[in-house]
Amino acid sequence: xxxxxxxxxxxxxxxxxxxxxxxxxxxxxxxxxxxxxxxxxxxxxxxxxxxxxxxxxxxxxxxxxxxxx
Numbered sequence: 001x002x003x004x005x006x007x008x009x010x011x012x013x014x015x016x017x018x019x020x021x022x023x024x025x026x027x028x029x030x031x032x033x034x035x036x037x038x039x040x041x042x043x044x045x046x047x048x049x050x051x052x053x054x055x056x057x058x059x060x061x062x063x064x065x066x067x068x069x
Contacts, residue, residue, distance in 0.1 A: 017047065017055040026061060 012018055018026075023043070024034035037043040038054050045060025 012058065016058055018058050018061065020054055020056060023056045023061055026065070 012022060020034045020038055020043075021031055024031050027034070029037075034043065035054075038046045038056070043056065044064055045057030047055050047057065049055055
């Protein structure tokens with residue numbers, strides 16, 4: 001686990017949702033690709049907040065990483 005991943009773990013502990021940027025770090029993808037997948041409905045657990053903001057269910061991403069999502 002890299003230093004960045006450990007810092008992310010500390011920042012996201014206890015949170016129910018993550019930013020798209022946090023999800024991108026977890027998945028090892030670019031920010032642009034993360035937003036593209038979210039807009040296309042290909043990123044699980046995306047929750048729109050208002051007209052522009054997106055958050056992602058932490059549980060959905062954990063399931064994806066475990067292979068059951």
